Amino acid sequence: MKLNSTLASATAVLALTAAGGVAADTMKIGITQNNVGVDSYQTTYEKAFIAAAEANPDIETVVLDAGGDVARQIAQMEDLIQQEVDSIIIWPTNGEAVIPAVRKAHNADIPVIVTNSNIAEQGFDFVASFSGPDNITQGSRSAEIMCDKFKASGIEDEARIVQISGQPGYTTAIERAKGFEDRLPEVCPNVTLVETQPGDWNREKSQKVMEAFLVKYDDIDGVYSGDDNMGVGALNAAKAAGRDGIIFVGATNFSVGYEAMERGEYWGSIYQSPVDDAEAALQTAVDVLSGKDVPFLNYFDTPKITQDNMGEFDKPVF
Template identity: 30%
Template sequence: MKKLTKIMGKSIAAGGLLATAMTMPTAVQAAQDKNIILLQPTEECTYCADYKRFFAKDAKAAGLNYEITTSVFDPSNQANQVEQAISKKPDAIVLWPVDVNALIPSMRKIKKAGIPLVISDAMPNEYSKPFWDVYTGGNSEAIGRESAKAMVAAFKAKGYGDKGQIFAITGTPGAPTSLGRMKGFTEELHKLAPGIKVVGKQSGNWDQNVSMTAASSFFTRYGDKVQGVYAVEDLMMAGVIVAAERSGIDPKKLALVGVGCEVTGYNNIKNGKQFATVLSDAYSDAKYAVDAVVKLLDGVKQDKYRYIPNPMITNQNLNECNLVDTKA
């Protein structure tokens, strides 16, 4: 079965778009036959499933022996998985923490065991810095700030100026990615356009149907008094759009901003139903993580924080979010 997904490497460079910023790292081969373990969230999350697939592909290409363990968004469950991973004495661990604060004791245990650790996707806090080697992924607060800029641009494009009301659809409660994006978004929005007020937020649980239900309650309450919506992922924005249409509201008249440039976001921007998204793709996320762990095993010096690029995407630069058919 074929699925649409994002591929950001050679096609973007060939088009001359973000050529320097989007150049992908290349894994060296000295880490061949080393054993690594990836601990990440459940595959029920579309982005998580894509990440797992891309990680496996890149790890195999680098000659790594890899094991992937998924967890529901439950810190205690993932902490138990960390214990099991340590007992297997791998050459390195890649951890996508479901809760960056709750997993600090687990990071400390990995450090004590002398196992190199890459934190992926969910940016850890400063307190945990001594316990891990490299972070790869997006800067959630920076993504939120870019999203705020997109919202201000959307308000102007829709004729609302710099005043109005919006609501937000967030990820799983307590998820660091969601918290960071909302923090960056609200702080930057207050600086750029204090007249745009966030009247409420509700979890969409990284799920389109849950987001549709959450958005429906806001549309029922506020109706046309809401001029925009911020969803911290495009899949959840797709639920918002369905809710708007079912409420008799034309989504093309709303200032709608998501994150990811996933298939749904790409299509909704192309069709004019969504104004913008902020690029955050599983392909780059996984590739950076594999490259970091290979460099660790090879003893190559690298930055402590390795951020993937997260530009704003609208219909004016939609080709920077390239989509191709790939086999799952």
């Protein structure tokens, strides 16, 4: 079985929506993204979003990238409001800082769809829907992957781990860390999380973080990273230092993580498609503009992937 999410056919659904005449007028949808150039997930997401929009003649898009800059993203939100777009999709650079701009769009009667990483809860009243993964569940599943491997290795009562989290203040980073930290003591109560440091979704920075961990701690049994890009950075540091036997688990399986799993160097992760992510966000905006009943938290599934079951999954394209 080659796995795709239930929203993998969103492009086709978009075309059917247009053909059915639900939206007789062109829908102008603006998107402001977090930071397209920071990793291959976001680059692939943008390409998939543009392709899905181009497949529907009744959609016009304004595609913007904040480059990781909160002030730039707020300015982009204000620009989209001035353009009087029909809907705005935002991939937040910071879950709290963007709330005033989201509120401003809401007050202008422009429905806002939050994609991939949610905003802080105090901004929920200004959002039509969130489309993306359940990041707390992802963190929880990563903890289960880690614990299961410790039990199989017979070290669940003594293992020590470090965590490399994503960008501080970024909701996905916060939620994946919370899911992991809450679930780990439930399934492996004697495992010790000795330290957490941010890797900012960056492989090179994460490698440096791991280098510091390796100097500081003689005994590291496992590493949990908020995505495989950071996880492979940590793996590279361990390999360079000759530290064998460390179990690496991530969340969001990048191609580099998949390849490291094939080599037997990286144990497991969470399977998530940026194509499904992008198509789901666009479809959610279309559904909202078409007057359909859309759940506030519109999650797509992100299952566990390990060396044991990776043959059931396509290699990520990002």
